[in-house]
């Protein structure tokens with residue numbers, strides 16, 4: 115998550131909310147609106163469900179704010195709530211599919227990366243292109259749920275390995291194994307696709 | 323000590339996170355110095371993780387924030403964010 119939070123005293127804001135100034139909650143969550151939605155969308159793969167889940171997650175956070183422990187980061191706590199909301203919605207929607215989430219199949223197997231001799235750096239501006247965004251979204255959506263979860267927590271929401279382990283209720287060792295597999299799966303899928311987009315042939319427009 | 327490419331691949335994630343043991347790190351680093359294949363795999367993985375983490379990958383639905391705050395406003399009125407024994 116972003117570091118534009120300098121100067122915010124979240125502990126103070128939370129204390130104020132608990133003292134009855136519930137309006138402060140609007141301000142408290144503003145930096146996290148995007149993260150919560152992206153997390154929900156990536157897990158649920160449906161915009162309407164994701165938006166509703168995001169709202170539910172924020173409401174749940176408000177309701178249980180008194181149980182928030184100051185030793186954790188508020189953002190991490192919020193992402194854990196979102197993960198659980200998204201999981202229970204998935205469970206309600208599709209009980210059969212859910213089993214694959216709890217029972218990883220073949221976690222020992224090795225993943226081989228896509229083999230390349232050279233890699234030409236793709237600049238971040240490339241994500242301004244719909245074509246590139248589509249490839250990235252599809253690759254994330256294509257990860258099996260247990261790998262998608264750890265990838266989102268660690269590489270998108272930037273939780274630490276320990277925080278991710280706590281949020282998922284798994285060991286640190288399991289986090290490392292799953293994360294490794296998730297990352298290699300993404301490399302395997304995306305490296306050949308992104309190599310094709312060949313930025314040198316295109317003119318780079320000054321997107322705003 | 324020499325290490326095969328496929329064993330280097332097992333350490334890519336740990337390498338990116340900086341969680342490798344010093345001995346393993348030294349071996350991997352030495353391999354990367356002369357292996358184009360593993361270097362390209364590492365570079366592409368790092369590059370891909372930067373791209374997938376970019377905020378612009380996912381767009382927020384129009385009006386998302388407004389609807390969120392409106393719902394919070396409507397529902398927070400009837401919620402007291404305290405523990406049951408909080409008084």
Ligand SMILES: [Zn+2]
Pocket residue numbers: 326327328330353357358359360361
């Ligand atoms: Zn090699």
